[in-house]
Amino acid sequence: MGERLAAIGFDADDTLWQNERYYRLTEARFGELLADHAAAEMTSARLLEAERRNLALYGFGIKGFTLSMIETAIEITEGRVPAEVIGRILDFGRELLAHPIEPLPDAETVLERLAGSHRLVLVTKGDLFDQERKLAQSGLGGYFHAIEIVSDKTEATYRTVFSRHGAGPERALMIGNSLRSDVLPALAAGAFAAHVPHELTFALEHAEPPENAARFHRLDRLAEAVDLVRAIEAGEAAAPEG
Structure with missing residues:
Protein backbone atom coordinates (compact mmCIF):
# COMPACT_ATOMS: atom_id res chain seq x y z
CA MET A 1 0.00 0.00 0.00
CA ALA A 98 -11.79 42.43 -17.42
CA HIS A 99 -12.15 39.27 -19.52
CA PRO A 100 -14.70 36.73 -18.19
CA ILE A 101 -13.27 33.52 -16.78
CA GLU A 102 -14.00 30.26 -18.61
CA PRO A 103 -13.40 27.12 -16.50
CA LEU A 104 -11.94 24.22 -18.43
CA PRO A 105 -13.82 20.93 -18.89
CA ASP A 106 -13.64 18.59 -15.87
CA ALA A 107 -12.20 21.29 -13.58
CA GLU A 108 -15.14 21.59 -11.21
CA THR A 109 -15.94 17.87 -11.32
CA VAL A 110 -12.39 16.91 -10.32
CA LEU A 111 -12.21 19.49 -7.53
CA GLU A 112 -15.59 18.43 -6.19
CA ARG A 113 -14.59 14.76 -6.13
CA LEU A 114 -11.30 15.39 -4.33
CA ALA A 115 -12.20 18.25 -1.99
CA GLY A 116 -14.25 16.10 0.38
CA SER A 117 -11.40 13.70 1.08
CA HIS A 118 -8.20 15.68 0.49
CA ARG A 119 -6.63 19.01 1.31
CA LEU A 120 -6.57 20.98 -1.94
CA VAL A 121 -4.21 23.92 -2.42
CA LEU A 122 -4.34 26.37 -5.31
CA VAL A 123 -0.78 27.33 -6.27
CA THR A 124 -0.76 30.08 -8.87
CA LYS A 125 1.65 32.80 -9.90
CA GLY A 126 1.03 36.26 -11.27
CA ASP A 127 -0.47 39.55 -10.22
CA LEU A 128 -2.24 39.27 -6.86
CA PHE A 129 -5.33 41.31 -7.76
CA ASP A 130 -5.81 39.64 -11.12
CA GLN A 131 -5.41 36.10 -9.80
CA GLU A 132 -7.86 36.87 -6.98
CA ARG A 133 -10.32 38.24 -9.55
CA LYS A 134 -10.05 35.17 -11.74
CA LEU A 135 -10.49 32.81 -8.82
CA ALA A 136 -13.57 34.68 -7.59
CA GLN A 137 -15.15 34.71 -11.06
CA SER A 138 -14.37 31.05 -11.67
CA GLY A 139 -16.63 29.91 -8.83
CA LEU A 140 -14.00 27.30 -7.87
CA GLY A 141 -12.51 28.96 -4.80
CA GLY A 142 -14.73 27.13 -2.34
CA TYR A 143 -13.10 23.80 -3.14
CA PHE A 144 -9.68 24.86 -1.84
CA HIS A 145 -8.41 24.64 1.71
CA ALA A 146 -5.69 27.20 0.92
CA ILE A 147 -4.79 29.70 -1.80
CA GLU A 148 -1.15 30.51 -2.54
CA ILE A 149 -0.48 33.31 -5.07
CA VAL A 150 3.28 33.43 -5.58
CA SER A 151 5.69 35.49 -7.69
CA ASP A 152 7.25 32.36 -9.19
CA LYS A 153 7.16 28.61 -8.70
CA THR A 154 10.45 27.15 -7.55
CA GLU A 155 11.60 24.12 -5.61
CA ALA A 156 11.62 26.29 -2.47
CA THR A 157 8.07 27.44 -3.21
CA TYR A 158 6.76 23.89 -3.20
CA ARG A 159 8.70 22.93 -0.09
CA THR A 160 7.18 25.89 1.73
CA VAL A 161 3.62 25.48 0.41
CA PHE A 162 3.35 21.74 0.99
CA SER A 163 4.95 21.97 4.43
CA ARG A 164 2.58 24.78 5.41
CA HIS A 165 -0.57 23.06 4.12
CA GLY A 166 0.32 19.38 4.35
CA ALA A 167 3.04 17.07 5.59
CA GLY A 168 5.80 18.19 3.26
CA PRO A 169 6.31 17.71 -0.48
CA GLU A 170 7.00 13.97 -0.17
CA ARG A 171 3.30 13.45 0.57
CA ALA A 172 2.00 15.94 -1.98
CA LEU A 173 0.93 15.93 -5.62
CA MET A 174 1.13 18.98 -7.89
CA ILE A 175 -1.09 19.13 -11.00
CA GLY A 176 -0.66 21.66 -13.80
CA ASN A 177 -0.12 22.40 -17.47
CA SER A 178 3.38 23.87 -17.23
CA LEU A 179 6.40 21.56 -17.18
CA ARG A 180 8.65 24.46 -16.17
CA SER A 181 6.52 25.74 -13.29
CA ASP A 182 4.21 22.94 -12.14
CA VAL A 183 6.24 19.81 -12.75
CA LEU A 184 10.02 20.24 -12.63
CA PRO A 185 10.29 22.29 -9.40
CA ALA A 186 7.65 20.15 -7.66
CA LEU A 187 9.61 17.00 -8.52
CA ALA A 188 12.82 18.65 -7.34
CA ALA A 189 11.13 19.35 -4.01
CA GLY A 190 10.21 15.66 -3.69
CA ALA A 191 6.53 15.78 -4.63
CA PHE A 192 4.57 13.80 -7.16
CA ALA A 193 3.80 15.92 -10.25
CA ALA A 194 1.21 15.47 -12.98
CA HIS A 195 1.41 17.29 -16.29
CA VAL A 196 -1.93 18.04 -17.96
CA PRO A 197 -1.00 19.56 -21.34
CA HIS A 198 -3.01 22.51 -22.65
CA GLU A 199 -3.31 23.23 -26.36
CA LEU A 200 -1.62 26.61 -25.80
CA THR A 201 1.33 27.16 -23.46
CA PHE A 202 3.36 30.34 -23.02
CA ALA A 203 6.74 29.92 -24.74
CA LEU A 204 8.66 30.71 -21.55
CA GLU A 205 6.90 27.81 -19.79
CA HIS A 206 8.20 25.14 -22.18
CA ALA A 207 10.58 22.44 -20.94
CA GLU A 208 11.48 18.86 -21.71
CA PRO A 209 9.33 16.30 -19.88
CA PRO A 210 11.26 14.40 -17.18
CA GLU A 211 10.31 11.00 -18.55
CA ASN A 212 12.66 9.08 -16.24
CA ALA A 213 11.53 10.77 -13.03
CA ALA A 214 9.77 8.19 -10.89
CA ARG A 215 7.14 10.58 -9.54
CA PHE A 216 6.28 12.17 -12.90
CA HIS A 217 2.94 11.46 -14.56
CA ARG A 218 1.33 12.71 -17.74
CA LEU A 219 -2.45 13.00 -17.92
CA ASP A 220 -4.33 13.40 -21.17
CA ARG A 221 -7.24 15.07 -19.37
CA LEU A 222 -7.68 16.65 -15.96
CA ALA A 223 -10.42 14.09 -15.23
CA GLU A 224 -7.69 11.43 -14.95
CA ALA A 225 -6.35 13.13 -11.81
CA VAL A 226 -8.86 11.33 -9.60
CA ASP A 227 -7.63 7.90 -10.69
CA LEU A 228 -4.02 9.04 -10.35
CA VAL A 229 -4.61 10.02 -6.73
CA ARG A 230 -6.08 6.59 -6.06
CA ALA A 231 -3.14 4.87 -7.77
CA ILE A 232 -0.58 6.84 -5.77
CA GLU A 233 -2.31 6.09 -2.49
CA ALA A 234 -2.70 2.43 -3.39
CA GLY A 235 1.00 2.18 -4.11
CA GLU A 236 0.32 1.46 -7.78
CA ALA A 237 2.12 4.60 -8.98
CA ALA A 238 5.90 4.82 -9.00
CA ALA A 239 7.67 5.25 -5.68
CA PRO A 240 10.08 8.14 -5.04
CA GLU A 241 13.56 7.79 -6.47
CA GLY A 242 16.30 6.66 -4.15
Missing part, protein backbone atom coordinates in the same frame (compact mmCIF):
# COMPACT_ATOMS: atom_id res chain seq x y z
CA GLY A 2 1.06 3.58 -0.63
CA GLU A 3 0.71 6.51 1.71
CA ARG A 4 -2.19 8.91 1.75
CA LEU A 5 -1.50 12.27 0.11
CA ALA A 6 -1.58 15.07 2.66
CA ALA A 7 -2.04 17.79 0.03
CA ILE A 8 -2.91 18.10 -3.65
CA GLY A 9 -1.82 21.26 -5.42
CA PHE A 10 -3.50 22.65 -8.52
CA ASP A 11 -2.24 25.26 -10.92
CA ALA A 12 -4.88 27.77 -12.07
CA ASP A 13 -4.25 29.35 -15.49
CA ASP A 14 -4.77 26.84 -18.33
CA THR A 15 -5.23 24.04 -15.82
CA LEU A 16 -8.55 25.09 -14.26
CA TRP A 17 -9.54 27.91 -16.63
CA GLN A 18 -8.60 29.38 -20.00
CA ASN A 19 -5.83 31.98 -19.96
CA GLU A 20 -3.18 31.74 -22.69
CA ARG A 21 -5.83 31.88 -25.41
CA TYR A 22 -6.63 35.49 -24.52
CA TYR A 23 -2.96 36.47 -24.51
CA ARG A 24 -2.55 34.98 -28.00
CA LEU A 25 -5.58 36.87 -29.32
CA THR A 26 -4.22 40.08 -27.82
CA GLU A 27 -0.79 39.43 -29.31
CA ALA A 28 -2.41 39.05 -32.75
CA ARG A 29 -4.19 42.39 -32.32
CA PHE A 30 -0.89 43.94 -31.22
CA GLY A 31 0.76 42.66 -34.39
CA GLU A 32 -1.99 44.22 -36.49
CA LEU A 33 -1.58 47.50 -34.63
CA LEU A 34 2.10 47.67 -35.61
CA ALA A 35 1.67 46.20 -39.11
CA ASP A 36 2.94 49.38 -40.76
CA HIS A 37 6.24 49.03 -38.91
CA ALA A 38 7.00 45.29 -38.83
CA ALA A 39 5.68 41.89 -39.85
CA ALA A 40 3.54 40.17 -37.23
CA GLU A 41 6.15 37.43 -36.75
CA MET A 42 8.86 39.97 -35.98
CA THR A 43 6.59 41.85 -33.60
CA SER A 44 5.80 38.63 -31.72
CA ALA A 45 9.48 37.70 -31.52
CA ARG A 46 10.42 41.13 -30.18
CA LEU A 47 7.57 40.98 -27.68
CA LEU A 48 8.76 37.61 -26.40
CA GLU A 49 12.27 39.02 -25.97
CA ALA A 50 10.85 41.92 -23.97
CA GLU A 51 8.79 39.59 -21.79
CA ARG A 52 11.86 37.45 -21.09
CA ARG A 53 13.88 40.53 -20.10
CA ASN A 54 11.11 41.93 -17.95
CA LEU A 55 10.04 38.87 -15.97
CA ALA A 56 12.51 39.64 -13.20
CA LEU A 57 11.15 43.20 -12.97
CA TYR A 58 7.42 42.83 -13.54
CA GLY A 59 6.77 39.16 -12.86
CA PHE A 60 4.08 37.14 -14.60
CA GLY A 61 0.70 38.59 -15.50
CA ILE A 62 -1.24 41.05 -17.60
CA LYS A 63 0.38 44.21 -16.26
CA GLY A 64 3.86 42.99 -17.16
CA PHE A 65 2.58 41.83 -20.56
CA THR A 66 1.10 45.27 -21.23
CA LEU A 67 4.33 47.05 -20.27
CA SER A 68 6.26 44.67 -22.53
CA MET A 69 3.93 45.51 -25.43
CA ILE A 70 4.55 49.23 -24.87
CA GLU A 71 8.32 48.66 -24.73
CA THR A 72 8.17 46.60 -27.93
CA ALA A 73 6.15 49.27 -29.72
CA ILE A 74 8.73 51.89 -28.76
CA GLU A 75 11.57 49.68 -30.03
CA ILE A 76 9.92 48.73 -33.31
CA THR A 77 9.00 52.32 -34.16
CA GLU A 78 12.43 53.55 -33.03
CA GLY A 79 10.82 55.79 -30.45
CA ARG A 80 8.22 57.29 -32.78
CA VAL A 81 5.21 55.33 -31.58
CA PRO A 82 2.12 57.60 -31.63
CA ALA A 83 0.29 58.31 -28.38
CA GLU A 84 -2.88 56.74 -29.79
CA VAL A 85 -1.03 53.45 -30.27
CA ILE A 86 0.07 53.50 -26.63
CA GLY A 87 -3.55 54.19 -25.75
CA ARG A 88 -4.71 51.17 -27.73
CA ILE A 89 -2.13 48.95 -26.01
CA LEU A 90 -3.40 50.13 -22.63
CA ASP A 91 -6.93 49.29 -23.80
CA PHE A 92 -5.72 45.77 -24.68
CA GLY A 93 -4.43 45.36 -21.14
CA ARG A 94 -7.65 46.62 -19.57
CA GLU A 95 -9.68 44.25 -21.73
CA LEU A 96 -7.55 41.32 -20.60
CA LEU A 97 -8.01 42.34 -16.96
